[in-house]
Amino acid sequence: MAREPLSVVITTFNNADTIGACLASVAFADDIVVLDSGSADATRDIAEQAGARVYVQAFAGYSAQKQMAINLAVNRWVLLLDSDETLPPDAAALVRGALDAPSAAGYEMLRREWVFWRWQPGRARLNHYVRLFDRERARMSGHEVHESVVVDGPVRRLDAIIDHHGERDIEGRVDKANRYSSLQVRDRHTREPRALRLRMVAYPTIAFVRFYVLRGHWRGGWAGFIAARVHAFYAFLKYAKLYERRVSRRHGEGRAVEAERHQD
Structure with missing residues (x-):
């Protein structure tokens, strides 16, 4: 064949x-x-x-x-x-x-x-x-x-x-983390999870441990450590931006209600 x-x-x-x-x-x-x-x-x-x-x-x-x-x-x-x-x-x-x-x-x-x-x-x-x-x-x-x-x-x-052959420097990796976290927040497939504030505090540490320890990047010396820290920062940005979106929506709704009251 x-x-x-x-x-x-x-x-x-x-x-x-x-x-x-x-x-x-x-x-x-x-x-x-x-x-x-x-x-x-x-x-x-x-x-x-x-x-x-x-x-x-x-x-x-x-x-x-x-x-x-x-x-x-x-x-x-x-x-x-x-x-x-x-x-x-x-x-x-x-x-x-x-x-x-x-x-x-x-x-x-x-x-x-x-x-x-x-x-x-x-x-x-x-x-x-x-x-x-x-x-x-x-x-x-x-x-x-x-x-x-x-x-x-x-x-x-x-x-x-x-x-x-991805990002060849820290700046490029951080820029990607910032860009991707914004895209993920805007993604129609992304559901807003519960306990956003708790996730914003705790999940970056969890993400670091998973990447650095459980996935074995500790074997990569300082390159692995820095990559794990950027990965944790990405996790923080994702939940921080989701929280920002939630707060912005609430403030927007509050301003709309206040405007209706003034009109009345």
Whole structure:
């Protein structure tokens, strides 16, 4: 039986420093789609030179943008990558092997993170995401942030690691925490939890312990410690901004009632 043809799908925006390595790592694919959000750098030129089919679409949100890119794929099987990710040769071989005779509707893959100045330690727990899937049985979740692939059918784990060359300095990671916490508060899927003030006080410590101790990032030295602190700050920001929204709504309702009284 012939191997299922593969489309690789990537969304970009001003990623000239990473898109070349990303595309080179998936050069074996039968089809490569790059959906750009209007880059001002050389991202699109690099992608076109690498043989990708390049399209431009104004940014519609992380989930919606990725879904539009998936819809542009010509093949049924899709590998979804971020523009700052690369697929090592051993992972590429596993992807090709899975497509020889797919036994699931989607496959989870592990992701190894670059943390400031080093890779996360080998024995730290890796996150896993569905990245290889049959697009006729899958869709993006619709979340504004932390979007994921939702698969209608069985999902299996592919023992392949994606390398994520993410934020290379503390400033970038803190900026991302601030941006993502705001998006999560605005996400229509985010429900306001109970005991917001208690969560705002307690959860950052819980998040730190989970990330640093339970997930093994203490093995990463000071890079792991700093990353855990930023992760805790992200948890604080998320609940603080939810609380701010609640208080603002109450004040807004109070002002509206007061205005009605003056009108009477």
